[in-house]
Amino acid sequence: MKPFEFHCPTKIICGKESLHKLPDALEEHSVKKPLLVTDGNLVKLGIAKHVTDPLEEANIPYVTYDKVPPDSSLDVVNEVAKLYRDNECDGWIALGGGSVIDTTKGAAASISVGGKDFATLQGAEILKNQLDPFIAIPTTAGTGSEVTLVAVIADTQAQAKLSYTSYRLVPHVAILDPALTSSLPPRLTATTGIDALTHAIEAYTSIQKNPISDALALYAIKIINQNLAKACAEPGDLDARTNLAIGSLIAGASFSNAMVGVVHALGHSLGGLCHIPHGHAMMLLLPHCIRYNISHGYHAGLYGELLSSLCPDKDLTGLTASDKDHLFETELFAINEFYHNTYGVAITLSELGVTKEDLPAVAKQARYDGAALYNEQEITEEVAMSILEAAF
C-alpha cells in the first residue's frame, strides 16, 4: 500500500436546530467576540437570523461582514481580515456556501501569519500557525469546505481561481442545520449536489486516494444520490436535506485527503475565465471527463466499483469490470438529463454562454491548475480541449 496521510479534526454538529449549540461551541473555544462572515442574500432571506438569534440570546457580541460575492477574490479576503483585526475579534463564523467559507479561511490564514496579504500564501502546507477558532456553517450541500483543507479564491486580475491547501485551513467546528438549506431552489440544489458527487468520484480516482478516503467516497456517493432528487422535488424535506448535507461533508472529508483531478482543473478554469458557477461546471463536465477517461483506459475498473453506491438497486450480476465502468458513465449522463429535463439545468457549455473561442484559453489554464497535479494522467491542452468540445 502506498503511504498516505489522513486528517479530519473537525467537530461535527448535525441535525434540526443544531444552531442552538452555536453559543456552546464558541464557549468551548473561548471565543468572546466572533466575526460572522456571510453574504447579503443570506441576510436578506432571513437565513442569517438562524445564526444571529442564538448569539443575541446568549449575549455574545459579534461583528458582521455580509458582502462576500459568489466568486470571492483576494481583495475581499484582505478586507475581511482587516475588519477582524480592527474590531479585535477572536474567532470566526462562516455562514454561507463555498465562497463565504473559503473567504473566511483566507482571512483567518492571513491573520494567523500577522495579517500578511493572502496572495503571498499560495502553496501547500506553508501555514505553520493554528487559525483562531473557526466555525463553518454551510448553507449549500456541495463544497464540503466545512471539513476540507482547501480554500479556492479568485484572482480577478489573472482571471484565475487559486487554490490554497493546508491542514491549518480545516475548520474546527462544522454545524449542519437543515433549516439553512431548505430554501435552496432545485437548480442550485442539483448543481451543488453534483459538485459533492464529483468530489467523491474524483477522490476515488485521485493519485492521493487511500483506504479511508475511498470508504468515505463510497458512502458519500450513495447518500448523495439517494437524497438529491428528493431534496430537489421537496425542498422542505428536512431528512433529505440533512442527508445531503452529510453526504457533502463526507465527500469533502474524502477529497480533502485525496484531492481531485481533471473535472476540477477544467471547472476552476471555466470559473476563472468564463465565470461559470463551480457546481454547474462540475455537473456538465463530470460525465464527459469520465467518458474520456474510460475511452482511454484510465482508472479501469474503478468507476465500476462506484456503481453499487450510485445505483444500489441495480442488478450487476454477470457484468464485467468494463461493463460496469461504461454503465457508471451512462448513469451519470442520465442524471444530467434528468435535471435538465425536470428543472431546466443547462448541461452544455454553449447553453451557459461559453463560446468556441473561449475554449483554448480555458484548456491552457486547466493544464496548469493545481488540481491537474493530482490527476493520474497529465492534462495536455489537447486532452482538455477534447473534453471541453464534447461538453460544448
Added chain:
Amino acid sequence: MANNSSQQRSAWKRLYVSVLMFFLPLLLKVGNLLSKKIRNETTYLGDDFSFALVIDNYPAKAVFKQVNGSWKNAKTQVLRPKYTITFRDLDYAYDVFIGNMSLQDALAARLFTTRGPNNAGVSITYLFTVILKAFFGWRKAYR
C-alpha cells in the same frame, strides 16, 4: 551494526543528494536544449522565473533562474525565489532523485511542501517529471 549501516547509508545519501543538487541546474540547462517538453515549460514559466529546491534540516540547496530561455545556477543571486519546493526529509529527496519513487508518488504521499503560485508549481512538476523519466524511465516507479 544496524546503526553503523544506517549511518553509512545516510552518508551515501547525503553525498548523492548534494552532488545531484549541485549538478541539477546543468541538467536542466541540457534538458532544455534536448527536450521540447522542457522548453515548453521553460517558456511557460517565463524569463526571470526562479525557483529553489531545499530539504528540511539539510544544508544543500539548489536555486534556478531562467535567463534568456535557459536555466542557470542562481544560488548566490536569488534571495527570494518565486517558487520553493521543500522536501520534508533527506530520505524522501533521495528516493525521488534516485528513481525509487516517482515525483507523482512523492506528491501523493505529501513528502514535500511548496510555496508559490500553483500554476508555476504544476509547470515545474511537469518539467522535473520529464528529467526524472529520462534518467529513471527503466525503473518500476516510472514504468
